[in-house]
Amino acid sequence: xxxxxxxxxxxxxxxxxxxxxxxxxxxxxxxxxxxxxxxxxxxxxxxxxxxxxxxxxxxxxxxxxxxxxxxxxxxxxxxxxxxxxxxxxxxxxxxxxxxxxxxxxxxxxxxxxxxxxxxxxxxxxxxxxxxxxxxxxxxxxxxxxxxxxxxxxxxxxxxxxxxxxxxxxxxxxxxxxxxxxxxxxxxxxxxxxxxxxxxxxxxxxxx
Numbered sequence: 790x791x792x793x794x795x796x797x798x799x800x801x802x803x804x805x806x807x808x809x810x811x812x813x814x815x816x817x818x819x820x821x822x823x824x825x826x827x828x829x830x831x832x833x834x835x836x837x838x839x840x841x842x843x844x845x846x847x848x849x850x851x852x853x854x855x856x857x858x859x860x861x862x863x864x865x866x867x868x869x870x871x872x873x874x875x876x877x878x879x880x881x882x883x884x885x886x887x888x889x890x891x892x893x894x895x896x897x898x899x900x901x902x903x904x905x906x907x908x909x910x911x912x913x914x915x916x917x918x919x920x921x922x923x924x925x926x927x928x929x930x931x932x933x934x935x936x937x938x939x940x941x942x943x944x945x946x947x948x949x950x951x952x953x954x955x956x957x958x959x960x961x962x963x964x965x966x967x968x969x970x971x972x973x974x975x976x977x978x979x980x981x982x983x984x985x986x987x988x989x990x991x992x993x994x995x996x
Contacts, residue, residue, distance in 0.1 A: 848955040849934035854984025857924030873903040880946060887944035889916065891932035902929050906944070906991070907968055913992045915956070915964050922981030930987060942991065951991040961988050 860866065876883050889904045908914045918930040933940055937953040956964055965988055969976040979986050 848937075848957070849930065849987070851926070851955065851985055851987045853926060854924040854982045857920075857982030857984060858922040858978075860921060860923050863928060867900075870901070870903050874901055877903060877943065887914075887916075887942045889929055890941050890943070891929045892936065892939050893928070894932050894935045900929065900932065902927070904929075905972060906942075907964070907971070913990055915968065916989050916991060917965075917968055917975055918987040918989060919975055919978040922978035924982055924984055926984070926987065930989070933989065938994065940991075950994050950996045952994045954990050954992070956988045956990055964988050964990075 861869065873883065873886065874888055877886060877888050883903075885906055885908075886903050887906045889902045891900050891902075892898070893900045904916045906914045906916050918926050920927040933953040940953055941948055941950045943949075955961075965975075965986075968988070969979075975986070
């Protein structure tokens with residue numbers, strides 16, 4: 790089974806220079822008071838009704854924030870991401886960025902997103918649901934929550950089926966420190982929102 794290729798020289802902040810930048814600097818936005826109240830409710834869970842009570846999403850339980858950067862809508866983001874996706878598939882050197890393919894929870898269609906990854910020596914890897922510091926989790930976070938085994942990544946010329954699991958507690962703390970040490974931009978994303986940025990572990994699985 791093919792694992793995630795290791796990245797050399799992790800002592801250097803290489804990733805921070807290779808993460809895609811947004812063309813326009815996102816603006817901080819404050820969510821309406823009613824929505825902030827709902828998000829703080831202990832019964833609100835994932836803030837997505839279609840995930841409520843879904844057995845597979847138990848580890849994906851980080852609530853959304855009440856403020857953060859404003860990002861383009863889904864269609865605009867897909868158009869923005871497409872050039873990076875094409876570069877990765879063409880074999881261009883884009884740094885430690887993979888293509889994450891999930892199934893849209895509403896559309897039922899495959900959705901591709903370029904995401905920075907941080908490999909482990911055991912063949913697994915971590916990704917962060919930063920959404921550039923937005924108040925909301927990225928759409929792919931909820932797609933993974935709905936079915937953690939219905940995802941795959943394309944990296945370094947290989948397509949790998951993966952199982953996704955959100956990290957918590959000490960594991961999440963340790964991995965987050967590693968991510969921000971090697972890619973300081975993620976620390977800036979966290980400062981832009983009161984949402985705890987989820988860290989997801991991707992493990993290769995049999996197709």
